[in-house]
Amino acid sequence: MCPKAALQKRYDLSRHDYAMCQTHMSSQNRLLIKNGCIVNADGMEDADVYIEDGVIKQVGRNLIIPGGTRTIDATGKLVMPGGIDPHTHFELEMMGAKTADDFYKGTRAAVAGGTTTIIDFVLPQKGQSLIEAYQNWRQKADNKVCCDYALHVGVTWWSPSVKKEMYQLVQDHGVNSFKMFMAYKDVWMLDDYNLCLAMEACSELKALPMVHAENGSIIARNSERLLAAGVKGPEGHAASRDDQVEAEAVNRACVIANQMDAPLYIVHMMSSAAVQSLCNARRVAKRPMIGETLAATVGTDGKLEIVTIMLGKFSLLYNPPGSHYKNACFRHAAAHVLSPPLRDPHTPEAIIDALAHDDLQVIASDNCTFNEKDKELGKNDFTKIPNGVNGVEDRMVILWQKAVNTGIMDPCRFVAVTSTNAANIFNLPSKGRVTVGADGDVIVWDPRLEKTISAATHHHAVDFNIFEGQRVVGGPQYVIVNGRVCLDDGDLRVAEGYGKFLPTPPNSPYMYGEVPTTPQPKRVEHEASPARVTNGTPTELQISHKLEATSVSGCSTPTGRKMREPGQRNLQNSTFSISQEMEGLDTKTSVRVRNPPGGKSSGLW
Ligand SMILES: NC(=O)NCCC(=O)O
Numbered sequence: 001m002c003p004k005a006a007l008q009k010r011y012d013l014s015r016h017d018y019a020m021c022q023t024h025m026s027s028q029n030r031l032l033i034k035n036g037c038i039v040n041a042d043g044m045e046d047a048d049v050y051i052e053d054g055v056i057k058q059v060g061r062n063l064i065i066p067g068g069t070r071t072i073d074a075t076g077k078l079v080m081p082g083g084i085d086p087h088t089h090f091e092l093e094m095m096g097a098k099t100a101d102d103f104y105k106g107t108r109a110a111v112a113g114g115t116t117t118i119i120d121f122v123l124p125q126k127g128q129s130l131i132e133a134y135q136n137w138r139q140k141a142d143n144k145v146c147c148d149y150a151l152h153v154g155v156t157w158w159s160p161s162v163k164k165e166m167y168q169l170v171q172d173h174g175v176n177s178f179k180m181f182m183a184y185k186d187v188w189m190l191d192d193y194n195l196c197l198a199m200e201a202c203s204e205l206k207a208l209p210m211v212h213a214e215n216g217s218i219i220a221r222n223s224e225r226l227l228a229a230g231v232k233g234p235e236g237h238a239a240s241r242d243d244q245v246e247a248e249a250v251n252r253a254c255v256i257a258n259q260m261d262a263p264l265y266i267v268h269m270m271s272s273a274a275v276q277s278l279c280n281a282r283r284v285a286k287r288p289m290i291g292e293t294l295a296a297t298v299g300t301d302g303k304l305e306i307v308t309i310m311l312g313k314f315s316l317l318y319n320p321p322g323s324h325y326k327n328a329c330f331r332h333a334a335a336h337v338l339s340p341p342l343r344d345p346h347t348p349e350a351i352i353d354a355l356a357h358d359d360l361q362v363i364a365s366d367n368c369t370f371n372e373k374d375k376e377l378g379k380n381d382f383t384k385i386p387n388g389v390n391g392v393e394d395r396m397v398i399l400w401q402k403a404v405n406t407g408i409m410d411p412c413r414f415v416a417v418t419s420t421n422a423a424n425i426f427n428l429p430s431k432g433r434v435t436v437g438a439d440g441d442v443i444v445w446d447p448r449l450e451k452t453i454s455a456a457t458h459h460h461a462v463d464f465n466i467f468e469g470q471r472v473v474g475g476p477q478y479v480i481v482n483g484r485v486c487l488d489d490g491d492l493r494v495a496e497g498y499g500k501f502l503p504t505p506p507n508s509p510y511m512y513g514e515v516p517t518t519p520q521p522k523r524v525e526h527e528a529s530p531a532r533v534t535n536g537t538p539t540e541l542q543i544s545h546k547l548e549a550t551s552v553s554g555c556s557t558p559t560g561r562k563m564r565e566p567g568q569r570n571l572q573n574s575t576f577s578i579s580q581e582m583e584g585l586d587t588k589t590s591v592r593v594r595n596p597p598g599g600k601s602s603g604l605w
């Protein structure tokens with residue numbers, strides 16, 4: 001180890017330090033990950049992975065490797081593609097405050113949690129040039145990111161010049177996705193007519209429209225009525241925007257996208273009602289409609305009881321004491337304010353189920369962190385509390401804990417929703433898969449690693465963690481970013497500015513390829529039994545599937561339809577057990593599951 005690196009053994013090499021260590025790095029540009037079990041979205045196999053100069057060069061057994069190559073022993077571990085978090089807000093100014101996590105600390109936290117690519121949102125002010133805003137974002141990010149990143153651009157106002165700039169962004173600046181807001185009235189919200197124009201432009205450009213789906217007019221009016229009735233605390237935030245307010249907007253967004261012949265990506269879906277709207281819309285959709293949810297939704301809830309109260313002449317739901325939003329401590333309550341808000345305690349289970357069964361395709365973080373002093377801007381008026389929570393660091397461990405350790409989701413589906421699907425949707429072909437030719441973004445996941453999440457130990461710059469005190473089993477032991485070991489047996493050693501901007505080309509085959517007119521969602525029968533899970537530890541985890549290849553897409557063939565290779569175990573109608581896989585390493589060969597990236601029912605894959 002070079003002296004500089006030794007001195008800075010903890011982590012946080014600056015850009016300068018990183019340059020100083022180039023010699024050291026060049027001796028580290030060859031890496032072998034041995035004896036692990038590779039998990040991709042479409043199957044698992046025992047194989048070694050050899051990475052050279054940031055690219056996966058070989059996958060298999062008995063590889064011939066140059067001398068002096070560093071070897072990581074992954075016995076008993078899972079080797080997965082690095083996570084892709086397609087929804088972050090680093091260094092964002094909103095509602096009179098600036099997020100605590102900048103591109104350095106935000107991507108550092110991402111890497112600590114196993115995420116090796118993020119996609120952030122350029123959000124122009126109304127009237128601001130989109131290109132100017134994009135260039136500002138590039139300036140903020142380029143020298144700070146510790147992992148690769150791409151950018152979506154917000155369409156927060158409309159004029160012919162906006163349309164022209166959308167073209168330029170796609171043609172010259174590597175942007176293939178645009179986000180429109182149906183909420184944040186008078187700030188970022190577009191009305192329906194302008195939403196039509198923006199989606200039509202996306203369709204012409206073969207770019208992907210994304211929407212924040214909540215009815216901004218209803219929220220504005222409900223907020224006025226709540227404030228007038230004396231409801232000023234954070235509980236008013238949830239009361240002003242219930243699940244119907246979200247579900248209505250999801251339906252409207254889907255109808256508009258369909259009419260404009262555009263595919264659609266709905267960000268942060270937070271309620272069962274919203275997911276139901278999306279599923280209904282999909283039945284008649286001409287193009288794919290993707291649903292994203294958040295670590296926040298899966299990992300916590302509003303502890304909200306739906307109690308209707310009368311406020312003068314009208315009724316709204318009420319958050320009784322005990323809910324996060326009605327917590328006696330303003331700091332605690334305000335720290336949970338995000339939009340759409342956290343819902344009732346049944347929602348996490350329903351959302352995990354939707355992710356497992358392909359009603360939703362992506363889990364992101366919407367990491368948008370504000371310190372206590374900023375949340376206090378809304379001390380006497382909930383509409384002024386800056387919206388947003390953490391999640392980029394804990395997204396993967398939270399989902400693993402809640403979905404895989406409980407037997408609801410298998411590791412392949414975990415990889416699909418945390419990485420592969422986002423790579424496909426946003427057209428990042430070198431990401432999201434452990435395969436020859438892919439970028440060396442790889443994580444070695446220890447299913448037995450235990451930790452308790454806390455703001456005292458997280459890597460964010462923010463002073464609160466919405467998952468505080470939660471114990472999780474399973475997490476990244478090594479995180480390799482473009483071939484560089486950035487989490488080294490738990491020791492975080494990121495390099496500021498090491499990441500690069502990823503241009504995303506338009507016409508993603510997964511969004512604009514030929515799809516059959518009516519995808520038929522088909523649920524896979526699960527036989528996961530809570531009785532099989534003791535203490536939630538993976539060694540006792542078992543999940544049994546009746547696996548069916550039900551994708552009707554012409555875009556890609558689910559691997560489940562492939563012939564089994566010699567020695568492969570067929571999981572069809574059999575019991576899959578992580579404990580078996582982990583403990584019988586010397587005897588097991590490889591397995592494939594009928595779980596195409598994006599799942600079995602969307603018709604996309
Ligand atoms: N989600 C949220 O509350 N904050 C970030 C901005 C947005 O995506 O709405």
Ligand SMILES: [Zn+2]
Pocket residue numbers: 087088089366368
């Ligand atoms: Zn967001």
